[in-house]
Amino acid sequence: MPISFYRTVDAAKAFCVTSDLKIITHAEFWQEVAEQAAIIRQFSQESWALWEQDSYQFLLLFFAGLLANKKIILPPHRVRDLEQQFAQQDIYFLGRQPVAGTGHDQQGLLRKIQQEDFLSRAEVVFFTSGSTGEPKKIERTLKQLFNEVAGLAKSFQIRPSSVAIATVSHQHIYGLLFKLLLPLATGRAFFNAQLAFPEDVIQAQQRLAQQGWSNYVVSSPALLKRWTQELELQQCDFMFSSGGKLDAGIRPYLNVPIVEVLGSSETGGIAHRHQDEAAWTAFDNVEIRISPSTQLMVRSDHAGESGWIITGDAAEWADTDHQQFRLLGRLDRIVKLEEKRLSLDAIEHSLNALPEIEQSHTLLLEHQNRQILAAIVVLGAKAQQQLLEVGKAAFVQQLKQQLQFSLEAIAIPRQWRFLSQIPQNTQSKRDKNYLKTLFGPMLQPVVLTQWQQQDEQYFSLQFPAELTCFKGHFPARPIYPGVGQISFIQQFARNSWSDLNWCQGIEQLKFQNLIRPYAVVQLKLTRQLHKVSFEMTSGQQVLASGRLLFMLEGA
Numbered sequence: 001m002p003i004s005f006y007r008t009v010d011a012a013k014a015f016c017v018t019s020d021l022k023i024i025t026h027a028e029f030w031q032e033v034a035e036q037a038a039i040i041r042q043f044s045q046e047s048w049a050l051w052e053q054d055s056y057q058f059l060l061l062f063f064a065g066l067l068a069n070k071k072i073i074l075p076p077h078r079v080r081d082l083e084q085q086f087a088q089q090d091i092y093f094l095g096r097q098p099v100a101g102t103g104h105d106q107q108g109l110l111r112k113i114q115q116e117d118f119l120s121r122a123e124v125v126f127f128t129s130g131s132t133g134e135p136k137k138i139e140r141t142l143k144q145l146f147n148e149v150a151g152l153a154k155s156f157q158i159r160p161s162s163v164a165i166a167t168v169s170h171q172h173i174y175g176l177l178f179k180l181l182l183p184l185a186t187g188r189a190f191f192n193a194q195l196a197f198p199e200d201v202i203q204a205q206q207r208l209a210q211q212g213w214s215n216y217v218v219s220s221p222a223l224l225k226r227w228t229q230e231l232e233l234q235q236c237d238f239m240f241s242s243g244g245k246l247d248a249g250i251r252p253y254l255n256v257p258i259v260e261v262l263g264s265s266e267t268g269g270i271a272h273r274h275q276d277e278a279a280w281t282a283f284d285n286v287e288i289r290i291s292p293s294t295q296l297m298v299r300s301d302h303a304g305e306s307g308w309i310i311t312g313d314a315a316e317w318a319d320t321d322h323q324q325f326r327l328l329g330r331l332d333r334i335v336k337l338e339e340k341r342l343s344l345d346a347i348e349h350s351l352n353a354l355p356e357i358e359q360s361h362t363l364l365l366e367h368q369n370r371q372i373l374a375a376i377v378v379l380g381a382k383a384q385q386q387l388l389e390v391g392k393a394a395f396v397q398q399l400k401q402q403l404q405f406s407l408e409a410i411a412i413p414r415q416w417r418f419l420s421q422i423p424q425n426t427q428s429k430r431d432k433n434y435l436k437t438l439f440g441p442m443l444q445p446v447v448l449t450q451w452q453q454q455d456e457q458y459f460s461l462q463f464p465a466e467l468t469c470f471k472g473h474f475p476a477r478p479i480y481p482g483v484g485q486i487s488f489i490q491q492f493a494r495n496s497w498s499d500l501n502w503c504q505g506i507e508q509l510k511f512q513n514l515i516r517p518y519a520v521v522q523l524k525l526t527r528q529l530h531k532v533s534f535e536m537t538s539g540q541q542v543l544a545s546g547r548l549l550f551m552l553e554g555a
Helices: 026-038 054-065 079-087 106-112 118-122 142-155 172-188 198-210 344-352 381-390 391-405 434-439 482-498
Strands: 014-015 023-025 047-049 071-073 123-127 137-141 162-166 190-194 214-219 236-241 257-265 267-271 280-282 286-290 295-300 311-315 324-328 334-338 339-344 355-369 372-380 415-419 447-454 454-465 502-511 519-528 533-536 543-552
Touching: 014 026, 014 198, 014 543, 026 106, 054 172, 054 190, 118 142, 118 267, 118 454, 123 142, 123 214, 142 172, 142 267, 142 295, 162 172, 162 198, 172 190, 172 214, 172 257, 198 214, 267 286, 280 286, 280 543, 286 311, 295 519, 339 344, 344 372, 355 434, 355 482, 372 381, 381 391, 391 415, 454 482, 482 502, 482 519, 482 533, 482 543
Parallel strands: 014 190, 047 071, 071 123, 162 190, 162 214, 214 236, 236 257, 372 415
Antiparallel strands: 014 023, 123 137, 257 267, 267 280, 280 324, 286 295, 295 311, 311 324, 334 339, 355 372, 447 454, 454 519, 502 543, 519 533, 533 543
């Protein structure tokens, strides 16, 4: 059984290492689980949503809820609209409960969690990222999660002293498995804090090394793109990356192997690879099949569905023994436009072949009762300057003239957006619905990436020329007005913290530099009770700062 660790792990062994290097043992963790489970068991609701930024508190409530025979729902975010939708279904967010008295049966819980019938009944609900449409609920049992952890443990040789460090959220299945459940199942510890920057990772590694700990890092392509060669990883076994394709050329910047992990909420982990463009190797407990129509199919003992699952990816075998495979692209990226079948992947290939373009993403839009092709494009530095000099209309016309030699007229995009990178959600994936909004009325800057660290939220934003606030301010040299900045900052704060109601005041407001079209800006929000401080920067320049005062929900 993959959960035999309960009989082999020393109760006094480190379970969690806090940001101030305090050690929480296995015995302390399971005692708190027993106390919380005893209280939660008395609640009438059968399903509970769970959203906790603190990894230790999250895992504590995760197991307490399951052992109290509750279904645990892990939503993609926690915002007011979602809370209201859940409340209509008598589902509420689970929080830590005050404990009265001691002596709860820790050993009884540990025996229960090893029972086959409990493992098969304990349910966790995940959500897909919405990258191919509306988010979809995926149910997994605790047994399936532990089966997946067992497959991971067999696939990687990680030192017993390695502490799991993560830059990704435990709210999503990748972070939950690699940061929390893999250490739990193998007798290792995890570093409690979620880290936001490469520099934070190095600092955490140095502090852990001083205490004799090695580590492995659970990260994403979005963070690894920000890595530099000057940041040398310390006492690190592996750097894991999942949630999207790792850009080629990043690996040389790191002094440890990067392991890319392929998978989804529906399938769980599928395969891994260690080099750019290398073939994929399936995990030990995963079977792979490729249909005659090149469809990649997966079967495992940890997937959200039983039997063979069609992934939507095209693939081919990389060897005659059928041990490794290569991905050929998404099958669902074949679209029909005016009775013509077009491959969005092939269109992107033609776009990326132009000297001006570094990366692109094409999509099909509904526009004035007809379908049209649109493109989000990342330009090289020289082309970015040319765009500013000649204007968007003339620049797009130049691109279209070049594309006539490689694409038929119907396959040339009609609408264009120029950004410094393709936007990604918190799981480092492309959200199809969000990308479509970039071609409607643009009321807010584009969120290129977003991440969080305790009571701080970070955004990388871009201000395309199409933003409504640029119109009229001013025709010759447009700038983004301060009132527009305050408007979207308020909205981002309320989306980040669901208990914030309406903004009732502003303090220490300063606008120090201008925001012009195509500017890329970093926004940092810091929460203190009902106050949210903000700072917008570009390079070393501070553009704006201040503090917003909110009414709290229910106050």
